Amino acid sequence: MSLVKLSLQELQRLFTCGEISAFEIARAYLLRINQVEPKIKAYITLTPKDQLLAQAEALDRSLKAWRKTEPMMAMPLAIKDNICTEGVRTTCGSIMLEHFVPPYDAAVVEPLRQQRFFLLGKTNLDEFAMGSSSEHSAFGPTKNPWKLTHSPGGSSGGSAAAVAADECVAALGSDTGGSIRLPAAACGVVGLKPTYGRVSRYGLVAFASSLDQIGPITKTVTDAAILLNVLAKHDPRDSTSATVPVPDFTKSTKRKDLKKLKVGIPQEFFTDGLDTEVERTVREAIAELERLGAQLCDISLPMTEHAIAAYYLIATAEASSNLARYDGVKYGFRSKETRDLLDMYCQTRAQGFGPEVKRRIMLGTYALSAGYYEAYYGKAQAVRTLIRQDFDAAFQEVDLIATPVMPTPAFPLGEKLKDPLQMYLLDMYTIPASLAGLPAIAVPCGFSSAGLPIGLQIMGRPFEEPLVLRAASAYEQATNWRKKRPVIR
Amino acid sequence: MAITQAEVEHMARLARLDLSEQEKALFCEQLSHILSYMDQLRQVPTDGVPHTSTVIEQSNAFRDDIPTPSLPVQAVIANAPEAVDGFFVVPKILENP
Amino acid sequence: MTYEAVIGVEVHAQLRTATKLFCGCTTTFGLAPNTQCCPVCIGMPGSLPVLNKRAVELAIRAGLALNCTIRLSNRFARKNYFYPDLPKGYQISQYEAPICESGSLDITTNGHAKTVRIRRAHLEEDAGKNLHEGDAATSRVDFNRAGTPLLEIVTEPDLSSPEEVDAYLRALRDILKYLDACDGNMEQGSFRCEPNISVRPAGSSDLGTKVELKNINSFRFVKQALAYEIARQTKVLASGGVIHQETRLWDPEREVTVVMRSKEEAHDYRYFPDPDLLPVEISQEWIQELRQSLPELPAARAKRFVHDYRLPEYDASVLTASKDLADYFEACVRLFPNPKIVSNWVMGELLRELNARGIPAQRSPVSPECLAKLLQLVDEGTISLKIAREIFPELYASGKDPETLVHEKGLTQISDAQVLEQLVEEVMRQHPAQVDQYRRGKEAVLGFFVGQVMKASGGKANPGKVNELLRRKLASDTPSGS
Incomplete structure (x- = not known):
């Protein structure tokens, strides 16, 4: 079996016991990337080959004397290009930051560097993580490894596609309204959005600060737990970082049953707009949860239908402010030959941002502007409270909630570009957990008749990632979906 | 709710976006479409419902007043479109904010 | 309108x-x-x-x-x-x-x-x-x-x-x-x-x-x-x-x-x-903790200065405008318990030097202890008020101890009766006409004699003692030439 097919857990084991060298890992992944990247276009920036091989050789040399390894040592990862990496350009998929080289590492990158991981490259995304298809990137779309004419989902489409196409063993993504879970589902891999506050946002380029969260995209649920062990930590540099104990998440993936767990099935997630194949597949997956010992409960989350409206007001309002810093003064793109300061601002931002980012800045500016604040932004914040209350009530009854991730399987590239609202509606099942700040995982649960992956979403109470991981892992081990891999051609 | 061309222009100015005539027309149509979808929120009774601006149920994330190293000035201006003598340079500022 | x-x-x-x-x-x-x-x-x-x-x-x-x-x-x-x-x-x-x-x-x-x-x-x-x-x-x-x-x-x-x-x-x-x-x-x-x-x-x-x-x-x-x-x-x-x-x-x-x-x-x-x-x-x-840590504020402190130190309101407001200066004043008064004299010196000599250099009282080269010692020297009669004023700028510039400076410069006041008597007699001998005038009842000439004696002593004669000695000598001695 090829080295690049291994899971993070398997690769760790082989490397730790010395069966494979860092050099072999690096070489295998470089080869794989060389083969498939021209078709997939998962990466915006790749680490130069020589640099990576030199790093691997140095690592092997230092281990010759005394083989002491760290969990992420020599593990070849990809990082979404909205997470700052010192000395490596971080573009956010935007002309605006095409040449931006951060002078610092994001909080999540620090432990990886300390443990001497391999940064294979920075992955493609919808510009500033705004989108659900990875088509809104200034560097062109990423292709779905299962069908190259289709979108890998978004916005962490590059990370999900890279994992699915074995172009990295695991990847970091970010999720604001579904940006980890949607592409994970569309690419047939595992994607975990942790509880808001579980992982430091320091160094994650902000889209919507009250919603953004970094999480793992991996081949298995256990891999997600392994990576979350590295990511989850209180960080004093992020005021919204949670001061809660961090357990060993891999422990939760060892149990194989769901006994004594109550799983809620919210009726509002199975209504019009849900593709029949997706519905059937997800309902089968839920039946599997029952076979594993879970007790199923029909529940209601009545505010679900308003989640998209609330989300797109809150997220765009925050984004309109977060993206004000891109003004051509301190870093990034500046339009040439402008008349004066005002013209410099307006041209820089008009040329530096793509259409979707501009659309959202406009919408968010409107939602916050005098006369509309209460009707739009204020209203959305109140509805957000009601959505949280829905979940609070539901979690009195059940331990977990299972739903679809995306209303359809992956869709053809270009299909939804013309109609922004249709694109927004793709997030209908992922947004509620985002607004409530809950942990939620996407785990593969089958395929459409066209051979495209379908995902199951499992949500939990705040900071109950262990329970979410346990259910997802038990389900994964009881099914064989993970064994089916895309053939890239 | 429909958004007018004048409102689109006002928002573009607030957001410092120079929009072409086509973009203005397109945004006018698209934002109107999106906003009419948002108008469903009006049906939701929210009198007396507190606003959620963050879901983190913590407070007082403080830092002690102890200096930490600043970046070297070269790193501060390294990404600047234009810089001179350690300063960022912008087109002449004539107006006050 | x-x-x-x-x-x-x-x-x-x-x-x-x-x-x-x-x-x-x-x-x-x-x-x-x-x-x-x-x-x-x-x-x-x-x-x-x-x-x-x-x-x-x-x-x-x-x-x-x-x-x-x-x-x-x-x-x-x-x-x-x-x-x-x-x-x-x-x-x-x-x-x-x-x-x-x-x-x-x-x-x-x-x-x-x-x-x-x-x-x-x-x-x-x-x-x-x-x-x-x-x-x-x-x-x-x-x-x-x-x-x-x-x-x-x-x-x-x-x-x-x-x-x-x-x-x-x-x-x-x-x-x-x-x-x-x-x-x-x-x-x-x-x-x-x-x-x-x-x-x-x-x-x-x-x-x-x-x-x-x-x-x-x-x-x-x-x-x-x-x-x-x-x-x-x-x-x-x-x-x-x-x-x-x-x-x-x-x-x-x-x-x-x-x-x-x-x-x-x-x-x-x-x-x-x-x-x-x-x-x-x-x-x-x-809030309570912070409230308790608040210092006495200027208005309250000025009121207290008027009440406790019997200072004019003007003095109190000048001294309390900055915490530094008020602290300085109080430290000095503790060592030299004559508030009005201390106030005059702080508002006069000290502030003149500090303001000229834009230095806060806290960093004054003349410490409250030092100023108190200087005032003590005047009070004891070791130096005259005039000399104290004259040497203040030097005290400020050098940061020396007042006693040391006074000694180094030989500025100690002459209070020794024998030395003063010699000076007085010498002056009377040189100015017989004025002696006559005095003895004929023109007492205003006394000022002239004091000035001459001070001049002869290089300003170091104790003016009080000189005064007293002159009155006695001019009154008791027989008229010159008779």
Whole structure:
């Protein structure tokens, strides 16, 4: 079996016991990337080959004397290009930051560097993580490894596609309204959005600060737990970082049953707009949860239908402010030959941002502007409270909630570009957990008749990632979906 | 709710976006479409419902007043479109904010 | 018709923290451009703010000293606008809910007392600095100041003259300095004032259209700019014109206010709660703790000086204007318990030297102990008052101990009776005519003799003793030549 097919857990084991060298890992992944990247276009920036091989050789040399390894040592990862990496350009998929080289590492990158991981490259995304298809990137779309004419989902489409196409063993993504879970589902891999506050946002380029969260995209649920062990930590540099104990998440993936767990099935997630194949597949997956010992409960989350409206007001309002810093003064793109300061601002931002980012800045500016604040932004914040209350009530009854991730399987590239609202509606099942700040995982649960992956979403109470991981892992081990891999051609 | 061309222009100015005539027309149509979808929120009774601006149920994330190293000035201006003598340079500022 | 001015004042006081409001960069003034910057304070992508606890404490202390109500639950908001000195495209500030509200400050102008109501005081971050050079087509930006904590203190429109505004600003500055909350330096911009002013017919209860004044960076300019603006508005109204609501800049060269060029568009700052920061919950215990740590404030201290030390009100107000100076005075009085003499010396000799060099009393080379010793030497008669005054500048310059200096310079007063008698006799011998005059009853000549003896002694003779000796000698000796 090829080295690049291994899971993070398997690769760790082989490397730790010395069966494979860092050099072999690096070489295998470089080869794989060389083969498939021209078709997939998962990466915006790749680490130069020589640099990576030199790093691997140095690592092997230092281990010759005394083989002491760290969990992420020599593990070849990809990082979404909205997470700052010192000395490596971080573009956010935007002309605006095409040449931006951060002078610092994001909080999540620090432990990886300390443990001497391999940064294979920075992955493609919808510009500033705004989108659900990875088509809104200034560097062109990423292709779905299962069908190259289709979108890998978004916005962490590059990370999900890279994992699915074995172009990295695991990847970091970010999720604001579904940006980890949607592409994970569309690419047939595992994607975990942790509880808001579980992982430091320091160094994650902000889209919507009250919603953004970094999480793992991996081949298995256990891999997600392994990576979350590295990511989850209180960080004093992020005021919204949670001061809660961090357990060993891999422990939760060892149990194989769901006994004594109550799983809620919210009726509002199975209504019009849900593709029949997706519905059937997800309902089968839920039946599997029952076979594993879970007790199923029909529940209601009545505010679900308003989640998209609330989300797109809150997220765009925050984004309109977060993206004000891109003004051509301190870093990034500046339009040439402008008349004066005002013209410099307006041209820089008009040329530096793509259409979707501009659309959202406009919408968010409107939602916050005098006369509309209460009707739009204020209203959305109140509805957000009601959505949280829905979940609070539901979690009195059940331990977990299972739903679809995306209303359809992956869709053809270009299909939804013309109609922004249709694109927004793709997030209908992922947004509620985002607004409530809950942990939620996407785990593969089958395929459409066209051979495209379908995902199951499992949500939990705040900071109950262990329970979410346990259910997802038990389900994964009881099914064989993970064994089916895309053939890239 | 429909958004007018004048409102689109006002928002573009607030957001410092120079929009072409086509973009203005397109945004006018698209934002109107999106906003009419948002108008469903009006049906939701929210009198007396507190606003959620963050879901983190913590407070007082403080830092002690102890200096930490600043970046070297070269790193501060390294990404600047234009810089001179350690300063960022912008087109002449004539107006006050 | 006569007109009256209605004035409110906004002060931006830089809080005296070691680091910025949301990052660990230092706040020292005057360093090389962009050397006090980090990803947070230049708004780099991905950076996040973390609130400086000390800044919150200083804001609460200032609020308590200004008799404000302290808000228990606080949120920060973003004020969105574009300007090159604003790194993030928004300023983190407080909007609907300021940390301090409904306070007051008592002022006295020409013996007339007034209570100025403080509407609010809130925390926010300072912007960087834009530099414009002559005709260059570009401006330069320095972010060293960006993120420095500010307390914006806003009064109700309770002031009615430039003198009252001056008194308010001085009282506010003194308090903030007492609290060690702000260094109060208008020239360096750590204490910035923006008055808003309108004029109306005297006795009217309607408010006129108000004008905001900016670019005022000294106490002198405050008075000048307000006086100018009152005259300007009065003239406009008196001639039937209208005042436009606008912001005007003080031009110190031409001594006029001019309309500020500003964006034509109406401001829409789109304030909303900053999702990067958590609520600040202030407990009653915390407030209590800070209240107990407040120092005695200038007004209370001046009152005590008048009462306890029997000082004139003028002395008390000068001595208590700065905490340093008041502390100095009290330290000196403890060692030399004659408050009025100490007051005279502190307000006279000491302040003259300190002010000439712009040095605070705290760093005076002449310590309170040293001044007390000098006064002791005068009191004991070791040196004369005149000599004490003469050597003070040298004492200040050298920082020497007064006794040592007096010895080194051989300035000890001559009180020895035998030496003085010789001097007196010598002077009488040289001036027989004046001796006669005295003895014929012209007692005013005594002054002449004292002067001559002092001169002969190089100023070191004890004047009291010389006086006494002269009277005796002139009275008792037989007339010369007879």
